[in-house]
Amino acid sequence: MARIKRAIMTHKRRKKTLRLAKGYYGSKSKHFKMAKQAVYRSGQYAYIGRKQRKRNFRALWITRISAACKMNGMNYSTFMNGLKKAGIDLNRKMLSEIAIADPAAFTALTEKAKAAR
Numbered sequence: 001m002a003r004i005k006r007a008i009m010t011h012k013r014r015k016k017t018l019r020l021a022k023g024y025y026g027s028k029s030k031h032f033k034m035a036k037q038a039v040y041r042s043g044q045y046a047y048i049g050r051k052q053r054k055r056n057f058r059a060l061w062i063t064r065i066s067a068a069c070k071m072n073g074m075n076y077s078t079f080m081n082g083l084k085k086a087g088i089d090l091n092r093k094m095l096s097e098i099a100i101a102d103p104a105a106f107t108a109l110t111e112k113a114k115a116a117r
Contacts (some may be wrong), residue, residue, distance in 0.1 A: 068099035082113025
């Protein structure tokens with residue numbers, strides 16, 4: 001039976017890791033052992049960052065909606081509750097875009113929310 005040699009796969013794996021670590025500072029981009037640790041850690045940061053981005057954007061949209069509500073003499077929670085009771089189903093991203101791009105339409109939404117309370 002033929003002997004299995006693993007050099008090719010090992011070389012490919014190490015080359016892939018070093019390619020991912022390209023641009024890292026110092027030995028993290030040159031030595032496999034350091035690069036492996038840095039790539040693993042950066043993957044964890046990237047995974048966590050994808051979750052945090054969603055949180056940050058939602059917080060931004062809520063802040064924008066709240067500011068626009070205050071300009072119309074309402075607070076955020078009563079506005080959202082009024083929209084829900086009025087049967088207006090818009091997500092926070094679209095509400096914040098309306099608040100920025102079309103203040104008149106947002107004012108009309110606040111009036112509907114006030115009427116539904």
